Amino acid sequence: MMSHLIGNRVRALRPVLVVWLALVLITLVSALESTQPASIYVLGAIAALTGLKAFLVMFAYMEVSGAPLWLKGVCSAWVIIAIGVATAMMAFPDWSVDLAQRFAA
Amino acid sequence: MNQPGINSSAMGAGERKPPHIPGEAELWIFILGDLVIFGLFFAIWGWNHASQPALFAEGGAQMSWAIGLANTLVLITSSAAVAAGLTLVRQGQGTAARRAYQLAAALGGTFVVLKVVEYSQHILAGASALNNVFFMYYFVFTGIHLLHVLVGIGALLLVIRRCRQLQPNTPPGERDVAFLEGIGVFWHLVDLLWIVLFFLIYLAS
Numbered sequence: 001m002m003s004h005l006i007g008n009r010v011r012a013l014r015p016v017l018v019v020w021l022a023l024v025l026i027t028l029v030s031a032l033e034s035t036q037p038a039s040i041y042v043l044g045a046i047a048a049l050t051g052l053k054a055f056l057v058m059f060a061y062m063e064v065s066g067a068p069l070w071l072k073g074v075c076s077a078w079v080i081i082a083i084g085v086a087t088a089m090m091a092f093p094d095w096s097v098d099l100a101q102r103f104a105a
Numbered sequence: 106m107n108q109p110g111i112n113s114s115a116m117g118a119g120e121r122k123p124p125h126i127p128g129e130a131e132l133w134i135f136i137l138g139d140l141v142i143f144g145l146f147f148a149i150w151g152w153n154h155a156s157q158p159a160l161f162a163e164g165g166a167q168m169s170w171a172i173g174l175a176n177t178l179v180l181i182t183s184s185a186a187v188a189a190g191l192t193l194v195r196q197g198q199g200t201a202a203r204r205a206y207q208l209a210a211a212l213g214g215t216f217v218v219l220k221v222v223e224y225s226q227h228i229l230a231g232a233s234a235l236n237n238v239f240f241m242y243y244f245v246f247t248g249i250h251l252l253h254v255l256v257g258i259g260a261l262l263l264v265i266r267r268c269r270q271l272q273p274n275t276p277p278g279e280r281d282v283a284f285l286e287g288i289g290v291f292w293h294l295v296d297l298l299w300i301v302l303f304f305l306i307y308l309a310s
Contacts, residue, residue: 008196009193009196009198009201012192012193012196013189013192013193016185016188016189016192017185017189019185019188020181020182020184020185023181023184023185024178024181024182027174027177027178027181030304030308031170031174031308033308034170034307034308034309043309046304046308046309047304047309050300050301050303050304050308053300054297054300054301057184057293057296057297057300058293058297060188061184061185061187061188061289061293061296062127062289062290062293062294062297063125063127063286063290064127066122066124066125066127067124067125067126067127068124068126069124071126071133074137078140078141078144081144082140082143082144082147082148082301083147083301083304085147085148085151086147086148086150086151086154086301086305087151087309088151089148089151089152089154089155090151090154090155090309092155093154093155093156093158096151096152096155097155097156100152
């Protein structure tokens with residue numbers, strides 16, 4: 001009876017643990033990656049790993065995977081735009097400043 | 106209201122569960138609003154980083170990489186504990202769920218302590234929100250996030266109290282599930298926002 005209960009609990013919690021393990025591994029890899037000499041490729045790789053973590057938290061833990069299509073779309077768009085815009089500005093500073101000055105002019 | 110999620114399954118194996126908004130639908134107005142506001146914060150950070158790369162490189166070098174990483178792992182684990190708590194509640198295991206939520210709240214407290222230690226180090230080193238643009242946005246954005254953590258810990262304490270009221274070995278009612286889902290969504294939002302802040306402030310700067 002007790003082992004049945006524990007078995008059920010482990011089975012039920014397995015997806016939560018798998019996602020947790022993935023999040024921890026991605027965090028460690030991105031932290032190690034950030035110690036590499038700075039370049040657009042390193043920044044892009046860390047940004048992509050951050051985006052992957054954001055998707056995992058949203059779709060697995062926040063349970064957006066079972067939500068209506070519009071909510072999935074809004075959440076996905078947020079991850080891509082929020083991380084993408086900030087990363088693009090940091091990766092291409094001259095281009096970003098130039099674009100902003102053209103808008104202001 | 107059905108109970109979707111990672112483990113709930115009162116339906117047949119081949120059946121698709123109908124779409125379900127986790128928590129109360131109204132809560133998502135606040136969640137999406139918060140996402141938009143923090144999205145703007147991230148863009149402001151990126152813009153200032155682009156405008157003053159030397160200042161942000163210097164500021165980034167003063168960040169405690171170890172504390173930032175520790176705080177990220179703490180919040181990720183706390184988020185997993187909340188997801189586990191909800192899974193256990195749906196199975197009618199209120200006592201085990203309560204322990205999971207207690208772990209989540211304790212980890213939230215750990216995050217706050219580490220943040221206070223980090224702020225103290227910066228202030229003792231002479232940094233303040235008035236120093237330069239880097240530290241102004243660092244203190245403002247992480248400070249607003251810290252407020253979210255404190256609100257989240259308060260909400261988790263309410264969840265722990267609610268778990269005590271659940272009947273043992275009995276699946277919870279719809280209102281209980283919606284309440285727990287809502288608090289869970291908020292706590293995962295706190296985790297999500299920190300994941301991006303960690304990237305911008307500690308890894309990319």
